[in-house]
Amino acid sequence: MYKQTEDRRSFLKKMAILSAVTTATAMFPGILFAEEQTKNLPVGDLEWKKAPCRFCGVGCGVKVGIENGKAVAVKGDPNSTVNKGLCCVKGYHAVISMYGKDRLTKPLVKKNGKYVETSMKEALDLVASKLKETREQHGNDSVSIYGSGQWTIPDGYVASKFFKGCLSTNNVEANARLCMAGAVGGFLTTFGIDEPMGCYEDIDHADVFVLWGNNMAEMHPVLFSRLLDQKYKRKAVIIDFATRTTRTSVAANKSILFKPQTDLAVANAICHEILRNGWENKEFVSKYCNLSKGKTNIGYGLEDKFKFKEEASAINLDEFKKFLEDYTPEKVEKISGVSAKDIKYMASLYGDPNKKVTSFWCMGMNQHTRATWINNLVYNIHLLTGKISTPGNSPFSLTGQPSACGTVREVGTLTNRLPYGVVMNPKHREKAAKIWNVPVSNIPPKPTYHTVEMFRALDRGDIKFMWIQVTNPMVTLPNVNRYTDAAKKEGRFIVVSDIYPTPTTDIADVILPSAMWVEREGLFGNSERRTQYFEQMVNPPGECMSDTWQLIEVARRLGFQEQFPYKEETHIEEIYNEYRQFHNNKKHNMAPLEVLKEEAGMQWPYVDGKPTQWRFNAKYDPACTKEGFDFYGKPDGKAIIWQRPYEAPPEVPTEEFPFWLNTGRVLEHWHTGSMTRRIPVLNRAVPHAYVELNPVDAKRLGISDGDMVLLTSKRGKLKMPALINGRGLPPVGQVFTPFFDENMLVNKLTLDAYDPISKQPDYKKCAVRVEKA
Amino acid sequence: MPIKSYIAYPSEGKRQELIEALKEFEECEVIPSENHKIIIVVTETDSKEEEKVMEAKLKEVNSLMMLSMVAGFDTN
Numbered sequence: 001m002y003k004q005t006e007d008r009r010s011f012l013k014k015m016a017i018l019s020a021v022t023t024a025t026a027m028f029p030g031i032l033f034a035e036e037q038t039k040n041l042p043v044g045d046l047e048w049k050k051a052p053c054r055f056c057g058v059g060c061g062v063k064v065g066i067e068n069g070k071a072v073a074v075k076g077d078p079n080s081t082v083n084k085g086l087c088c089v090k091g092y093h094a095v096i097s098m099y100g101k102d103r104l105t106k107p108l109v110k111k112n113g114k115y116v117e118t119s120m121k122e123a124l125d126l127v128a129s130k131l132k133e134t135r136e137q138h139g140n141d142s143v144s145i146y147g148s149g150q151w152t153i154p155d156g157y158v159a160s161k162f163f164k165g166c167l168s169t170n171n172v173e174a175n176a177r178l179c180m181a182g183a184v185g186g187f188l189t190t191f192g193i194d195e196p197m198g199c200y201e202d203i204d205h206a207d208v209f210v211l212w213g214n215n216m217a218e219m220h221p222v223l224f225s226r227l228l229d230q231k232y233k234r235k236a237v238i239i240d241f242a243t244r245t246t247r248t249s250v251a252a253n254k255s256i257l258f259k260p261q262t263d264l265a266v267a268n269a270i271c272h273e274i275l276r277n278g279w280e281n282k283e284f285v286s287k288y289c290n291l292s293k294g295k296t297n298i299g300y301g302l303e304d305k306f307k308f309k310e311e312a313s314a315i316n317l318d319e320f321k322k323f324l325e326d327y328t329p330e331k332v333e334k335i336s337g338v339s340a341k342d343i344k345y346m347a348s349l350y351g352d353p354n355k356k357v358t359s360f361w362c363m364g365m366n367q368h369t370r371a372t373w374i375n376n377l378v379y380n381i382h383l384l385t386g387k388i389s390t391p392g393n394s395p396f397s398l399t400g401q402p403s404a405c406g407t408v409r410e411v412g413t414l415t416n417r418l419p420y421g422v423v424m425n426p427k428h429r430e431k432a433a434k435i436w437n438v439p440v441s442n443i444p445p446k447p448t449y450h451t452v453e454m455f456r457a458l459d460r461g462d463i464k465f466m467w468i469q470v471t472n473p474m475v476t477l478p479n480v481n482r483y484t485d486a487a488k489k490e491g492r493f494i495v496v497s498d499i500y501p502t503p504t505t506d507i508a509d510v511i512l513p514s515a516m517w518v519e520r521e522g523l524f525g526n527s528e529r530r531t532q533y534f535e536q537m538v539n540p541p542g543e544c545m546s547d548t549w550q551l552i553e554v555a556r557r558l559g560f561q562e563q564f565p566y567k568e569e570t571h572i573e574e575i576y577n578e579y580r581q582f583h584n585n586k587k588h589n590m591a592p593l594e595v596l597k598e599e600a601g602m603q604w605p606y607v608d609g610k611p612t613q614w615r616f617n618a619k620y621d622p623a624c625t626k627e628g629f630d631f632y633g634k635p636d637g638k639a640i641i642w643q644r645p646y647e648a649p650p651e652v653p654t655e656e657f658p659f660w661l662n663t664g665r666v667l668e669h670w671h672t673g674s675m676t677r678r679i680p681v682l683n684r685a686v687p688h689a690y691v692e693l694n695p696v697d698a699k700r701l702g703i704s705d706g707d708m709v710l711l712t713s714k715r716g717k718l719k720m721p722a723l724i725n726g727r728g729l730p731p732v733g734q735v736f737t738p739f740f741d742e743n744m745l746v747n748k749l750t751l752d753a754y755d756p757i758s759k760q761p762d763y764k765k766c767a768v769r770v771e772k773a
Numbered sequence: 774m775p776i777k778s779y780i781a782y783p784s785e786g787k788r789q790e791l792i793e794a795l796k797e798f799e800e801c802e803v804i805p806s807e808n809h810k811i812i813i814v815v816t817e818t819d820s821k822e823e824e825k826v827m828e829a830k831l832k833e834v835n836s837l838m839m840l841s842m843v844a845g846f847d848t849n
Contacts, residue, residue: 009774009776009817012776012846013802013815014813015844015846016776016778016843016845016846017778017802017804017813017815018841019778019844020778020779020780020813020815020843021804021813022807023843024780024806024813028806028809028811029806031809031811032805032806032807032809033804033805033806033807033813066808073846075843075844076843076844083844086841086842086843087842087843087844088842089842089845092844092845093845094843101836208801225839228839229782229839231838232782232838285842595826613803666843673817681821684821692798720789735812
């Protein structure tokens with residue numbers, strides 16, 4: 001064991017060197033460093049245990065250093081093929097976020113307007129009795145649960161089983177509806193099955209990366225390092241296609257800016273160019289694709305109880321070509337602001353048969369009132385050129401949360417979903433009922449509320465009880481004022497499980513302190529279908545309890561002991577093994593827990609002891625039942641090329657509100673900042689939100705860097721300091737603000753419009769007025 | 774008292790120049806690979822403020838193409 005300060009400093013320095021050497025060795029097999037410089041590097045007495053990172057959806061493998069029962073250090077895991085030992089600034093500070101001074105450690109119950117500490121037993125008794133009473137008085141659909149892509153797989157699984165299987169309500173949603181639903185909509189409509197066909201290894205094979213509204217340098221920095229590495233090693237080309245200039249634009253080979261929403265038109269123009277030049281892969285299209293068109297002018301979901309039903313009909317390639325005549329590069333230049341030359345350049349990259357192309361996207365395409373459409377359109381490009389499901393050829397939707405895929409999408413913690421399939425399908429309900437040990441009649445056959453509508457139902461009084469776990473909707477919901485007021489209305493009962501006080505715990509009637517990350521055992525699933533296990537490494541503080549166990553305790557209090565018979569010491573293993581039964585097939589089989597305990601994660605489908613890297617390609621995917629490609633999510637094995645037009649967004653700048661407002665994240669803070677703002681070094685780096693302005697606009701409005709600016713939309717007002725020539729540069733007529741700062745709630749301004757197909761709201765475009773405050 | 778380690782990538786043909794430039798900084802320990810262009814850089818500063826200044830200086834080194842952080846510790 002090392003001794004006092006000097007020894008400790010020397011030890012940590014050697015650890016830092018060792019981490020770098022290990023990482024370099026993983027990235028560049030055979031690399032050598034001078035022996036005298038690397039000898040005597042310590043193994044140390046810290047106990048290092050593997051886990052997936054707590055933050056974004058990349059799913060970096062990390063090693064957590066444990067000392068005297070406390071998590072004290074993080075380093076990248078060189079055994080992880082995801083990050084190969086690299087770690088971003090959030091990741092390597094992750095353990096500090098567990099030890100903030102204001103950590104919630106005792107349950108709190110609101111009495112006469114004040115929070116009073118109570119025991120966990122009493123708090124859970126109260127939650128159970130309120131849940132029971134509300135159902136008895138107002139019916140099954142008066143209660144709801146709202147979780148997140150930070151729910152571990154067992155958390156989401158027991159939430160779904162409890163609410164759908166036992167309480168007979170499909171009022172189960174998660175915040176991934178706000179970030180990934182558009183991607184799911186795209187996958188289901190094009191391929192009939194969710195989640196990317198490729199994997200991060202595509203990065204090592206692609207010649208070209210097209211980033212569709214995806215600031216990877218800040219949001220997925222470790223993956224972006226891998227892209228840059230390929231740029232330098234293999235001269236891979238990076239195209240940043242975005243609405244504002246960012247760190248990603250600066251590092252890319254080429255930055256192309258487009259006007260908000262017009263990515264739809266540009267994607268169509270790229271398809272037009274591919275077909276006009278005969279660059280399509282005719283054999284691939286004829287053997288593996290169908291063409292369809294759907295409804296147009298589909299609305300924006302701005303009104304309560306908005307309904308939409310898609311009506312698809314088949315088209316042929318000539319009809320598709322005819323449709324694309326409205327999308328010549330020259331016509332689209334006028335809509336999008338992207339030059340015809342740049343559109344043709346992008347088309348030529350996709351169209352070149354000798355170039356492997358990977359498209360990445362995240363919130364730019366998914367937080368979009370036409371999210372499903374733009375996902376469809378990028379798939380169109382890859383399907384027309386046959387650049388899909390092979391190493392380096394990959395349309396790849398990234399995620400922002402550690403288990404948006406693993407929990408929300410795979411466990412199915414959305415109103416319409418089950419761990420296997422959808423609630424509307426009787427066979428899927430039968431399967432769930434059998435595994436859950438409940439009567440099939442318990443599971444209602446109709447979805448209820450998606451996220452925005454769930455909070456609208458809370459406002460209307462249709463929902464009276466809501467349990468919110470591991471998410472912060474009073475910061476993240478669009479048009480958040482309406483929903484904050486809704487939660488405070490008479491007759492609503494809100495339970496919030498979290499680790500720190502947030503604007504969401506402020507509206508709670510009961511606050512349950514949760515165990516965080518490696519304070520409990522769990523599993524996450526990342527963007528590339530990789531399931532990762534982590535053990536409990538340290539004890540949670542005070543009375544903190546995992547979200548999984550909180551749910552089990554309440555379920556048992558309501559009489560569901562038979563459905564939740566798990567032992568406390570083995571419940572995660574029992575739950576995971578039960579859950580695996582849903583995916584016991586070649587299309588989605590998941591690795592056994594004992595494998596996940598040993599490995600830095602494993603991708604599904606896991607068949608005959610092997611992960612699947614590229615789905616739908618018979619060469620790599622054992623679920624394929626025919627030669628070549630088999631898009632087996634569709635009955636005939638064919639993917640769909642969708643005819644989808646450009647349609648304007650619901651709100652555009654006007655004389656009264658002349659600026660586009662775009663919102664997003666920054667490198668240093670993760671989502672609403674409830675964890676990263678407790679990490680002093682990150683909080684000091686970016687202590688508060690700001691509004692980025694173009695210098696031309698700033699000069700015209702008499703605004704200097706740091707001046708307070710008043711932003712006004714139809715829904716609210718917000719004052720924040722100006723940032724001019726900072727890390728991001730919006731074009732003239734646009735402003736950008738990050739959403740991590742609970743003291744400057746930008747979602748007071750945003751619009752709760754959503755994509756009618758996926759129900760995902762659009763946080764990237766609404767209209768505001770900008771004035772010097 | 775932060776300690777951080779990085780993998781540094783030199784600009785094309787500027788590896789030696791980068792090594793020399795990095796060695797100029799007192800706060801840097803430089804460990805070049807013997808058979809690859811990458812270089813391991815370890816920074817050791819007395820305060821977070823100094824660390825910030827150090828990072829800014831590193832970013833200004835012309836022969837540096839990319840810097841990827843690997844690990845970091847605060848000895849306080």
